[in-house]
Amino acid sequence: MSIQFNQKIRLTLGIATLLILGLASSYIYNSETKNKQLAQQNQTAQSLSFTQQENYNLPQSQILPVSTQTNRTSTTISPNYFITPHAGNENINKQNTLAEKKFLASVPVTYPVIDEWQKYKFSISGNQILSSGQLPSAKVNFNQNDLLTVLTNTRKYFQDYSSADPDIQRKGLLGTQGVTVQDMLKTLDFMIATLQEDITNKRTTRLQDPNFINTNFRVIKWSAYNPGNQKQDRLRITKYAVFTHPGSHQKTSTFNTPIYSLKDIAINDKFYTRYTKQDVLSGIYEPGGKEFGKVKPIAYLTRDGLEEALMEGTILINFTDGSQAFFNVDRNNGISYIRGLKATAQKRYWYFKQVDAIKGYGYKIDAKISIKPGVTFAGDVLNIGLGKVIVIEHTQGGRKRLQMGVIADTGGAFLPNLYQLDFLAGIFKNKKDFQEHIGQLPDYATAYVLVKK
Numbered sequence: 001m002s003i004q005f006n007q008k009i010r011l012t013l014g015i016a017t018l019l020i021l022g023l024a025s026s027y028i029y030n031s032e033t034k035n036k037q038l039a040q041q042n043q044t045a046q047s048l049s050f051t052q053q054e055n056y057n058l059p060q061s062q063i064l065p066v067s068t069q070t071n072r073t074s075t076t077i078s079p080n081y082f083i084t085p086h087a088g089n090e091n092i093n094k095q096n097t098l099a100e101k102k103f104l105a106s107v108p109v110t111y112p113v114i115d116e117w118q119k120y121k122f123s124i125s126g127n128q129i130l131s132s133g134q135l136p137s138a139k140v141n142f143n144q145n146d147l148l149t150v151l152t153n154t155r156k157y158f159q160d161y162s163s164a165d166p167d168i169q170r171k172g173l174l175g176t177q178g179v180t181v182q183d184m185l186k187t188l189d190f191m192i193a194t195l196q197e198d199i200t201n202k203r204t205t206r207l208q209d210p211n212f213i214n215t216n217f218r219v220i221k222w223s224a225y226n227p228g229n230q231k232q233d234r235l236r237i238t239k240y241a242v243f244t245h246p247g248s249h250q251k252t253s254t255f256n257t258p259i260y261s262l263k264d265i266a267i268n269d270k271f272y273t274r275y276t277k278q279d280v281l282s283g284i285y286e287p288g289g290k291e292f293g294k295v296k297p298i299a300y301l302t303r304d305g306l307e308e309a310l311m312e313g314t315i316l317i318n319f320t321d322g323s324q325a326f327f328n329v330d331r332n333n334g335i336s337y338i339r340g341l342k343a344t345a346q347k348r349y350w351y352f353k354q355v356d357a358i359k360g361y362g363y364k365i366d367a368k369i370s371i372k373p374g375v376t377f378a379g380d381v382l383n384i385g386l387g388k389v390i391v392i393e394h395t396q397g398g399r400k401r402l403q404m405g406v407i408a409d410t411g412g413a414f415l416p417n418l419y420q421l422d423f424l425a426g427i428f429k430n431k432k433d434f435q436e437h438i439g440q441l442p443d444y445a446t447a448y449v450l451v452k453k
Contacts, residue, residue: 109127109176113418115336115416116412118382126173126174126177127176129223130449131220133220135213140402141403143372143374146373147207147405148192148195149370150406151389154406157361157367157387158188167386168385179218183452187450187452188387210402218452219391221447221448224420225418226418226419235444236419240423241426242312242424242426243316244317245315246318247317248320249300254302256302257302258285259309260296261330262295271291274333277310277333277347299319299352309327313329314329329351330365331351333348336412348412360376360410373426375424378409378421379407381414384407390405390447390450391404393446393447394442396442421447
């Protein structure tokens with residue numbers, strides 16, 4: 001009995017030892033496998049982040065135009081790697097797609113901000129100033145016909161000038177949120193169709209209903225990024241206008257300061273880039289000046305009228321003979337506008353051309369977008385993007401107010417500028433009327449970018 005008992009004990013202990021060793025080996029193997037997987041995932045994430053950042057830093061000439069980009073139905077992991085969905089695996093593909101979107105959302109994507117000369121200024125994470133949002137329950141304000149006009153004219157600009165103006169093909173900062181130029185065009189098309197249908201049926205457009213907006217659009221909240229004021233979180237909303245100016249077709253003692261138009265021969269001759277505003281005002285284009293005859297005086301204003309015209313971009317001149325006409329900036333002398341410097345000290349100078357309406361963005365004067373007050377924003381078209389539909393939210397009289405408009409204009413003060421929009425307020429006779437009107441508008445607002453789902 002004793003011998004048999006001892007043998008049973010030894011046998012039991014042996015089996016137990018083998019089990020313990022087996023479990024330990026399995027644990028070590030699983031731990032090593034998990035560590036390898038984690039390391040691979042970490043390496044993939046680092047690689048993806050680097051690839052995305054590298055892609056955003058590519059020169060414009062190396063970025064494929066929209067028409068040659070890979071079909072968006074593919075499930076993108078990185079710019080160079082795609083998973084193609086297979087028939088019969090829809091559930092697996094949906095799960096993979098959700099997992100990949102979750103993974104991509106966790107990877108910070110930096111965007112290189114550029115200035116109007118296409119020079120790199122600084123980098124910023126898209127997630128730092130862009131986030132998912134939702135419009136509050138308040139009517140979205142705008143004039144239906146005016147918004148339709150600006151949306152249509154902006155869409156036509158893309159249709160007519162995409163090949164001539166590669167700047168409008170930039171994804172910009174919204175690209176960090178997966179928004180493409182095609183998404184933006186789809187947004188314009190949907191809004192145009194909705195407005196046309198609602199106006200035809202003589203009803204208040206659905207685009208004024210925040211519930212309709214929240215249902216049909218991605219609402220992306222845009223928080224301000226101001227390198228000079230890190231505490232600013234809402235966008236600054238400045239206002240601009242078209243002012244009527246008294247003027248003359250000929251030089252007089254009162255209207256003695258000309259605005260000039262470049263002649264056709266000046267398109268390839270860049271002589272005008274050699275001269276500052278102060279040079280021009282010294283009389284270089286007047287009789288006896290060293291560049292006399294190279295440009296054409298098209299109207300005469302007061303000295304203050306010139307400064308206002310240069311700042312406003314578009315002016316309406318009431319001539320002494322009773323006629324009137326719009327004039328818009330055409331080309332400048334290649335000198336940057338300096339923020340904070342008083343107007344008379346600025347060296348930037350613009351040459352004008354007569355136009356048939358208020359004009360916004362355009363790569364040349366004959367291609368500029370005709371715009372309307374109340375539904376147009378001037379903004380950073382290189383980094384935010386032309387044609388972005390914006391809703392600003394502010395409080396007036398204790399009530400939420402929403403205002404919709406389109407980025408269809410720009411200016412030297414907005415390149416680059418991720419913390420400000422300039423609202424086209426209207427046409428005014430003088431600064432007093434303008435100030436009274438804009439007193440009802442906000443100085444700062446919460447901003448949202450709308451993208452069709």
